[in-house]
Amino acid sequence: MVSRPAGDGKTGTRSVTLATVARAAGVSLPTVSKVINGRPDVAPETREAIARLLAEYGYVPRAVKRSVARQRILDLVFDSLGSAYSMEIINGVTAAAAEAGYDTVVGLTPNDPHGVQWASRLSQSGRAGVIVVTSAITAEQVAQFRRAGVPLVVIDPVDVPEGVPSIGATNWLGGLTATEHLLGLGHRRVAIIGGRQNALCARARLHGYHAALDAARIEPDAALVRHGDFGFELAFEHALALLDLPERPTGIFAASDFQAFGVVEAARVRGLRVPEDVSVVGFDDLSISRWAAPPLTTVHQPLVKMGRVACQTLLAMAAGERLESQRVELATHLVARESTAPPRAG
Amino acid sequence: MVSRPAGDGKTGTRSVTLATVARAAGVSLPTVSKVINGRPDVAPETREAIARLLAEYGYVPRAVKRSVARQRILDLVFDSLGSAYSMEIINGVTAAAAEAGYDTVVGLTPNDPHGVQWASRLSQSGRAGVIVVTSAITAEQVAQFRRAGVPLVVIDPVDVPEGVPSIGATNWLGGLTATEHLLGLGHRRVAIIGGRQNALCARARLHGYHAALDAARIEPDAALVRHGDFGFELAFEHALALLDLPERPTGIFAASDFQAFGVVEAARVRGLRVPEDVSVVGFDDLSISRWAAPPLTTVHQPLVKMGRVACQTLLAMAAGERLESQRVELATHLVARESTAPPRAG
DNA sequence: CTGAAAGCGCTTACAG
DNA sequence: CTGAAAGCGCTTACAG
Numbered sequence: 001m002v003s004r005p006a007g008d009g010k011t012g013t014r015s016v017t018l019a020t021v022a023r024a025a026g027v028s029l030p031t032v033s034k035v036i037n038g039r040p041d042v043a044p045e046t047r048e049a050i051a052r053l054l055a056e057y058g059y060v061p062r063a064v065k066r067s068v069a070r071q072r073i074l075d076l077v078f079d080s081l082g083s084a085y086s087m088e089i090i091n092g093v094t095a096a097a098a099e100a101g102y103d104t105v106v107g108l109t110p111n112d113p114h115g116v117q118w119a120s121r122l123s124q125s126g127r128a129g130v131i132v133v134t135s136a137i138t139a140e141q142v143a144q145f146r147r148a149g150v151p152l153v154v155i156d157p158v159d160v161p162e163g164v165p166s167i168g169a170t171n172w173l174g175g176l177t178a179t180e181h182l183l184g185l186g187h188r189r190v191a192i193i194g195g196r197q198n199a200l201c202a203r204a205r206l207h208g209y210h211a212a213l214d215a216a217r218i219e220p221d222a223a224l225v226r227h228g229d230f231g232f233e234l235a236f237e238h239a240l241a242l243l244d245l246p247e248r249p250t251g252i253f254a255a256s257d258f259q260a261f262g263v264v265e266a267a268r269v270r271g272l273r274v275p276e277d278v279s280v281v282g283f284d285d286l287s288i289s290r291w292a293a294p295p296l297t298t299v300h301q302p303l304v305k306m307g308r309v310a311c312q313t314l315l316a317m318a319a320g321e322r323l324e325s326q327r328v329e330l331a332t333h334l335v336a337r338e339s340t341a342p343p344r345a346g
Numbered sequence: 347m348v349s350r351p352a353g354d355g356k357t358g359t360r361s362v363t364l365a366t367v368a369r370a371a372g373v374s375l376p377t378v379s380k381v382i383n384g385r386p387d388v389a390p391e392t393r394e395a396i397a398r399l400l401a402e403y404g405y406v407p408r409a410v411k412r413s414v415a416r417q418r419i420l421d422l423v424f425d426s427l428g429s430a431y432s433m434e435i436i437n438g439v440t441a442a443a444a445e446a447g448y449d450t451v452v453g454l455t456p457n458d459p460h461g462v463q464w465a466s467r468l469s470q471s472g473r474a475g476v477i478v479v480t481s482a483i484t485a486e487q488v489a490q491f492r493r494a495g496v497p498l499v500v501i502d503p504v505d506v507p508e509g510v511p512s513i514g515a516t517n518w519l520g521g522l523t524a525t526e527h528l529l530g531l532g533h534r535r536v537a538i539i540g541g542r543q544n545a546l547c548a549r550a551r552l553h554g555y556h557a558a559l560d561a562a563r564i565e566p567d568a569a570l571v572r573h574g575d576f577g578f579e580l581a582f583e584h585a586l587a588l589l590d591l592p593e594r595p596t597g598i599f600a601a602s603d604f605q606a607f608g609v610v611e612a613a614r615v616r617g618l619r620v621p622e623d624v625s626v627v628g629f630d631d632l633s634i635s636r637w638a639a640p641p642l643t644t645v646h647q648p649l650v651k652m653g654r655v656a657c658q659t660l661l662a663m664a665a666g667e668r669l670e671s672q673r674v675e676l677a678t679h680l681v682a683r684e685s686t687a688p689p690r691a692g
Numbered sequence: 693c694t695g696a697a698a699g700c701g702c703t704t705a706c707a708g
Numbered sequence: 709c710t711g712a713a714a715g716c717g718c719t720t721a722c723a724g
């Protein structure tokens with residue numbers, strides 16, 4: 001990494017032009033121009049040296065800078081695309097972006113091993129910024145975005161990266177509320193099927209569960225704590241195992257709605273009724289969950305709103321505003337529907 | 347509209363520069379530059395005259411032309427965003443686009459009354475083309491896209507616009523298959539809850555239903571034919587009414603999975619079991635439908651594939667290739683799961 | 693309010 | 709393969 005005046009386009013320093021890079025590379029202006037335009041007549045070593053400098057200096061052609069300024073596009077990337085969860089985030093982000101006159105490119109987190117080119121590619125194509133959802137993002141990537149001057153916001157990150165604004169929900173409180181709901185109905189054997197173990201939000205929900213048991217002075221039972229991956233299949237397997245326990249739980253808190261569907265299906269397969277034989281609480285409140293049979297009791301997480309807030313935060317950063325807070329947690333609340341009921345006197 | 351050499355950037359003519367417009371307006375170069383950059387020091391009449399010429403000549407700054415050429419973005423627009431249906435289309439389009447090195451902007455169909463600016467805005471921002479999903483599109487809009495040179499493809503359109511490639515599924519055959527499945531199980535009173543009545547695909551599914559009854563020599567009963575809007579709520583109401591009929595149907599074909607969930611919930615509310623008391627077939631096979639309780643029997647529609655094909659078709663058009671066919675219908679097939687069974691001997 | 697002149701960032705054609 | 713020179717499209721500072 002070459003040391004250079006940290007030209008972020010705002011603080012004093014001259015903006016990076018072809019000449020800047022040419023000087024740094026010790027070559028002439030035309031040579032740098034050729035590299036940028038992919039002309040063949042440049043020696044491989046020269047090309048590579050220049051390419052590296054270009055990236056390090058975060059060079060953006062003036063042409064691009066200008067056209068890009070009026071382009072108004074932001075990127076929204078997921079580690080996987082296809083679930084109702086993603087759909088709701090997309091919904092919120094695109095709506096807030098459209099209101100501000102921005103278009104939203106939707107895609108997957110690029111999987112180049114080091115992700116070296118991602119930030120500079122985005123900066124070169126003049127994106128206003130990037131919102132990264134439920135993905136792991138490395139400190140190195142964060143540094144690249146910062147260097148390239150591309151604002152970055154994360155939603156439900158695996159870990160909250162240092163210095164990056166992150167949007168989430170009150171997961172701990174949500175986990176607490178879900179569990180308290182079951183306890184309040186009179187359940188004493190309450191199981192949890194947690195989400196992906198390394199995800200921050202999953203850990204928070206699990207701690208909420210434990211806090212509720214604790215407050216109710218119920219001894220936690222390791223046999224009732226299972227770790228899923230937020231998906232249906234694995235939760236289905238876990239639920240089968242839980243329901244086959246000699247002393248089976250009467251209430252199950254699943255850390256996502258999809259996992260809750262897995263529990264409901266497992267109950268059906270075992271000939272148990274929901275909520276008569278077993279109560280199920282989910283987490284997310286996807287729009288489909290009120291259409292489940294039975295309509296699912298779940299912790300509402302304002303996904304559309306989270307998308308909106310992420311977008312607004314990003315645009316504020318792009319506009320150079322100071323953020324009030326690096327971490328926003330939007331409120332969750334329990335939506336009691338028909339998948340929970342008091343346990344049968346047993 | 348001033349007559350001018352139709353400079354589309356390809357056929358011979360010099361490209362339109364600031365100088366072209368300045369000459370036409372009879373002003374100097376700097377004056378045109380000021381108008382473009384919104385500087386205040388231009389007389390209102392001058393400004394307006396220049397602005398008009400700029401539009402007529404379709405002036406695009408060289409800066410923009412260049413950055414746009416390497417931009418590779420296409421647009422994917424929906425009439426509404428949020429359902430699992432949209433998610434699967436997004437999934438297919440973004441995947442195929444990414445493979446071809448394109449980014450996908452996801453958004454809603456703009457609602458400016460005449461949509462006059464839409465096509466030209468897209469062409470000016472250099473989009474490779476637009477995929478329009480489940481929306482009504484007017485002949486006037488189609489003409490505008492053609493004029494602006496922006497390729498257009500539709501998925502499941504309300505009507506197939508003349509001369510526009512459209513992607514769909516074998517909806518008639520799907521409706522036939524779904525109904526035959528119920529008849530094959532021994533059902534004789536089979537109801538349908540159709541989709542939005544004006545949508546092409548809904549009409550095809552309804553005709554498939556009638557064709558199956560016809561082939562089985564079953565007299566259609568108008569009381570068993572209901573028109574929904576593809577959504578849960580209205581289907582729920584219709585299903586309640588159907589189940590309250592003196593001689594209620596033993597099988598119900600819903601023209602979407604969401605509608606099928608409405609039927610399942612209506613049955614639950616009426617204390618009827620699925621499939622023991624009433625069989626339900628959906629249409630779409632959303633990924634969530636195999637996780638429903640009970641897992642839903644439905645007609646699989648390859649939504650992800652449809653998105654892929656739409657994207658490939660669009661990129662072929664953008665590349666100037668001739669299309670094999672203006673209308674592509676991808677195959678549907680029945681997925682028998684647990685929401686259907688023979689009727690009880692009654 | 694307008695435009696002649698200078699200048700900026702970049703590209704192109706070509707000599708070496 | 710490289711770069712000095714010419715040139716292009718556009719913007720800026722300023723005289724009128």
